[in-house]
Amino acid sequence: MLRYLVQRLLVALPVLLGVTLLSYAIISLAPGDPVDLLIDPNMSAHDIEQMRIRLGLDKPWPVRYAKWLGELARGNLGYSYLTGRPVAERIAERVGPTLSLTLSAFLLTYLVAIPVGVIAATRQYSWIDYLTSFFALAGNSIPTFFLGLAMIYIFSLKLDLFPTGGSATLGGPGGWLDRLHHLVLPAVVLSTTGMGRTMRFVRSAMLEVTRQDFIRTAWAKGLSRRAVIYKHALRNALIPVVTLIGLELPTLIGGAVITESVFGWPGMGRLTIEAISQRDYPVIMALNLLTALMVLAGQLLTDLLYALVDPRIRYS
Amino acid sequence: MAKCGFRRLAAWILAAAVALAGCGGGSGDAQGTPPTGDQAQNQAPAQPAGPKQVTIGIWSSPNTFNPISYDTTYTYLIIRMLYPTLLEMNDKLEFEGRLAERWTVSDDKTQFTFYLNKNARWSDGTPITAHDVAATVSMIARPETKTTRRSLIDTIAGLDENGTAPEGKVSGIRVVDDHTIEFTTKGPVDPDAFLEKLGVNVFIVPKALLDQVQNPAEIDREPWSMEPRVTGGPFKFVRYVTDQYVELEKNPDYWLGEPKLDKIFVRIVPRATMAAALEKGEIDITGGAGIGEVPVEDWEKVSAMPHLTPATYVAPSYQYMDVNAAQPHLSDPRVRRAFAHAINRQLIVDRLLKGQGEVLNTPLNSANKYYRPELQKELEYNPEKAKQLLQEAGWDFNREIVLLTPTGNTVREQSADIIQANLQAVGVKVQVQKVDFPTRQAMAQRGEWEISLVGFSATFDPDFSSQVSAKGAYNYRRLPGPENDNKKHYNPRLDELLLQGKNTADFEERMRIYTEAQKVFIEDLPLIPLYAPKALVVVNKRVTGVKPGPQGLTWNTHEWDVTQ
Numbered sequence: 001m002l003r004y005l006v007q008r009l010l011v012a013l014p015v016l017l018g019v020t021l022l023s024y025a026i027i028s029l030a031p032g033d034p035v036d037l038l039i040d041p042n043m044s045a046h047d048i049e050q051m052r053i054r055l056g057l058d059k060p061w062p063v064r065y066a067k068w069l070g071e072l073a074r075g076n077l078g079y080s081y082l083t084g085r086p087v088a089e090r091i092a093e094r095v096g097p098t099l100s101l102t103l104s105a106f107l108l109t110y111l112v113a114i115p116v117g118v119i120a121a122t123r124q125y126s127w128i129d130y131l132t133s134f135f136a137l138a139g140n141s142i143p144t145f146f147l148g149l150a151m152i153y154i155f156s157l158k159l160d161l162f163p164t165g166g167s168a169t170l171g172g173p174g175g176w177l178d179r180l181h182h183l184v185l186p187a188v189v190l191s192t193t194g195m196g197r198t199m200r201f202v203r204s205a206m207l208e209v210t211r212q213d214f215i216r217t218a219w220a221k222g223l224s225r226r227a228v229i230y231k232h233a234l235r236n237a238l239i240p241v242v243t244l245i246g247l248e249l250p251t252l253i254g255g256a257v258i259t260e261s262v263f264g265w266p267g268m269g270r271l272t273i274e275a276i277s278q279r280d281y282p283v284i285m286a287l288n289l290l291t292a293l294m295v296l297a298g299q300l301l302t303d304l305l306y307a308l309v310d311p312r313i314r315y316s
Numbered sequence: 317m318a319k320c321g322f323r324r325l326a327a328w329i330l331a332a333a334v335a336l337a338g339c340g341g342g343s344g345d346a347q348g349t350p351p352t353g354d355q356a357q358n359q360a361p362a363q364p365a366g367p368k369q370v371t372i373g374i375w376s377s378p379n380t381f382n383p384i385s386y387d388t389t390y391t392y393l394i395i396r397m398l399y400p401t402l403l404e405m406n407d408k409l410e411f412e413g414r415l416a417e418r419w420t421v422s423d424d425k426t427q428f429t430f431y432l433n434k435n436a437r438w439s440d441g442t443p444i445t446a447h448d449v450a451a452t453v454s455m456i457a458r459p460e461t462k463t464t465r466r467s468l469i470d471t472i473a474g475l476d477e478n479g480t481a482p483e484g485k486v487s488g489i490r491v492v493d494d495h496t497i498e499f500t501t502k503g504p505v506d507p508d509a510f511l512e513k514l515g516v517n518v519f520i521v522p523k524a525l526l527d528q529v530q531n532p533a534e535i536d537r538e539p540w541s542m543e544p545r546v547t548g549g550p551f552k553f554v555r556y557v558t559d560q561y562v563e564l565e566k567n568p569d570y571w572l573g574e575p576k577l578d579k580i581f582v583r584i585v586p587r588a589t590m591a592a593a594l595e596k597g598e599i600d601i602t603g604g605a606g607i608g609e610v611p612v613e614d615w616e617k618v619s620a621m622p623h624l625t626p627a628t629y630v631a632p633s634y635q636y637m638d639v640n641a642a643q644p645h646l647s648d649p650r651v652r653r654a655f656a657h658a659i660n661r662q663l664i665v666d667r668l669l670k671g672q673g674e675v676l677n678t679p680l681n682s683a684n685k686y687y688r689p690e691l692q693k694e695l696e697y698n699p700e701k702a703k704q705l706l707q708e709a710g711w712d713f714n715r716e717i718v719l720l721t722p723t724g725n726t727v728r729e730q731s732a733d734i735i736q737a738n739l740q741a742v743g744v745k746v747q748v749q750k751v752d753f754p755t756r757q758a759m760a761q762r763g764e765w766e767i768s769l770v771g772f773s774a775t776f777d778p779d780f781s782s783q784v785s786a787k788g789a790y791n792y793r794r795l796p797g798p799e800n801d802n803k804k805h806y807n808p809r810l811d812e813l814l815l816q817g818k819n820t821a822d823f824e825e826r827m828r829i830y831t832e833a834q835k836v837f838i839e840d841l842p843l844i845p846l847y848a849p850k851a852l853v854v855v856n857k858r859v860t861g862v863k864p865g866p867q868g869l870t871w872n873t874h875e876w877d878v879t880q
Contacts, residue, residue, distance in 0.1 A: 032754020033761075038387055045789065046478040047466060054462065054533055083379040084462075084536030093558045149329045149588060157592050164592045170371060170581045171554075171563050264586045266559030274376075277724075279754050 028061035078282035117202025139196030165264035246302025373599035383519035403515035454484030504821035605631035605851035
């Protein structure tokens with residue numbers, strides 16, 4: 001098991017290197033010069049050139065990449081072109097708000113989707129199955145921005161239950177209640193798509209498992225309905241769901257661009273969009289690196305979790 | 317009833333969704349002007365138990381609070397409340413004293429003397445003196461300093477053509493005494509332009525902070541860039557919550573009088589929900605042209621809300637269709653004039669801006685005092701004339717040209733469709749190509765373009781050479797390829813006039829020159845001005861003393877108050 005882990009981690013290194021090289025090449029070759037976006041209309045050509053040299057943009061991209069890699073090895077992610085602040089700082093201040101939004105949406109998704117999926121499967125073709133299918137379909141097909149704006153219109157503007165956006169009351173003392181109050185709408189909106197998808201996923205996995213021989217055996221043994229469904233069937237049906245969770249891990253830290261934009265949430269998604277539209281290379285690179293790390297970690301975790309839920313799988 | 321409710325919901329979402337689509341945006345630096353002080357009236361607060369506070373809504377985050385290296389109007393809006401300037405410009409576009417209680421201009425217009433208010437104090441209690449002013453200008457002048465402010469000082473004697481001087485030793489600055497400072501210019505300059513640039517737009521930073529700067533090339537990394545603790549404006553910095561809001565509290569020792577408000581919040585609100593936040597009273601005022609406005613789709617509804625007062629104005633900016641006149645098929649002025657006659661610019665204003673804007677024929681819009689109403693009658697919408705001009709110029713009607721449209725400004729993107737239809741109607745085949753702004757810039761710099769939509773944020777100075785002259789930073793008219801770098805298309809006569817205007821100090825004389833320059837511009841039409849949008853600003857009726865205008869919003873915050 002330990003050997004397997006070490007092996008996987010060693011493989012991850014060249015993968016990460018490849019990812020950074022590729023993404024550095026792509027953003028450097030994309031049209032557009034960061035300096036164009038930093039200048040004031042009245043700056044002289046001399047000052048603009050000075051700025052280009054200061055940012056090292058006068059050098060070809062492989063040289064800049066090598067330099068970036070060298071700095072990275074020393075634990076320095078560089079400075080944002082846009083603000084001059086350390087990239088690590090800009091990212092760090094968004095980790096908290098991002099995780100609070102994505103994690104609560106994540107929890108909401110699975111806490112609702114798994115039981116509902118199980119109920120829908122055990123009562124196939126009942127009214128409750130049709131109802132959940134309807135919601136799953138709706139949740140999957142309503143665009144996030146539309147749902148978000150509709151929720152703001154109804155729950156914020158008309159019913160006056162929640163603020164229209166933001167993550168905290170202006171100048172307020174903060175506190176978890178205030179946070180929660182601001183979190184409800186975006187978290188619900190963000191969880192909707194995943195909820196519909198996961199619900200359907202759990203339902204079909206359950207349907208498949210409940211038709212297998214070992215479940216028939218369990219029934220024949222005279223086990224209670226609860227034991228058959230939740231102990232034998234669900235545990236097996238969850239194996240593919242674990243894969244799904246692993247795949248979603250990177251989005252937890254990556255943020256949710258549209259939900260963040262609609263609700264003015266200070267998350268990683270908006271930082272990403274800003275960095276790309278301003279060609280803020282150091283920030284883009286750091287975000288790419290972070291995402292690549294999360295993808296690799298997510299896959300490793302999934303594989304390890306497999307062994308946990310499926311006793312047939314052993315790593316050596 | 318239910319149906320009606322649903323329709324309202326649908327209409328609201330549609331409007332908001334359009335606003336959501338237009339994110340991002342220019343970083344043009346709106347030029348502001350300065351405020352003057354009224355005497356503070358220290359009335360006893362006749363009311364509310366809670367603190368008096370006002371919230372301003374803006375679209376994006378101010379990425380820095382550094383008054384020397386900043387490059388966006390978002391930052392400008394905020395630091396204008398934090399750092400002192402010598403002067404301010406009021407809503408009538410007149411100068412008012414701030415740090416300077418009075419100022420004089422020599423008869424030959426080369427010497428500007430500012431007499432500073434002796435009561436002015438930094439927030440740490442030390443006096444604000446002429447040494448602070450001199451140190452700030454010197455810091456901007458140092459060649460290695462990272463700054464966007466040099467064009468504001470480049471007429472001062474002792475500075476080279478780049479606006480720099482070794483070690484920031486500028487011969488044109490003389491500290492007469494602690495409260496008097498004198499600037500000498502290289503030659504006679506238009507006093508209005510000088511006072512606007514140096515007086516209104518150079519924020520004074522404490523000398524004590526500047527002395528501690530080790531590396532001016534990284535001045536944007538100084539701690540006071542993100543946490544301005546020693547300031548000297550009507551308000552003091554409390555905190556910035558990333559991407560959420562900036563909190564300011566009043567500076568009770570402000571020398572023009574204690575501000576009446578206790579706090580001002582500047583909140584970052586997505587475009588899509590700006591109208592909702594205004595309706596709910598979560599924000600009181602929109603930040604102004606280009607940084608916080610009511611989306612045009614919501615304007616009718618929001619401006620009619622009983623608790624809001626509309627306060628629109630024309631900012632010194634405009635949208636235009638740039639034409640690469642170095643391309644042989646676009647080099648004939650008749651072709652460009654034909655385009656202008658073919659495009660129904662009034663329709664763009666009426667339909668897309670809901671009438672909240674103006675059509676213009678030169679880069680100077682009605683916010684500029686060199687604006688000439690009589691020149692706006694030409695270039696009227698006339699497809700017949702356009703066709704005729706194209707035939708005269710020998711236009712090849714089989715040719716298809718590409719209209720490059722940067723994304724990020726919804727109205728501009730929609731206008732591309734109207735322009736395409738208008739040009740097709742006179743026989744010019746047009747293909748619209750939408751790209752993000754950085755891509756547009758890259759293509760323009762390589763000369764790989766024909767016509768393109770773009771916007772420009774100007775100052776109140778009438779000089780529009782950056783967009784048209786041979787050395788203009790925004791003149792991208794050339795053929796592709798590095799070998800054509802120096803073969804830019806420009807108009808020597810226009811260049812000469814603009815240079816002459818820049819070096820003339822007398823207002824009447826400048827008016828004559830710039831009127832002539834605008835006439836030459838319309839004849840040659842190196843670019844086709846389309847429209848100048850009005851800033852769609854609203855102010856909650858509970859807030860008093862707010863006077864938004866082309867000079868900005870936060871120029872007189874010490875006079876703001878709330879009534880309930």
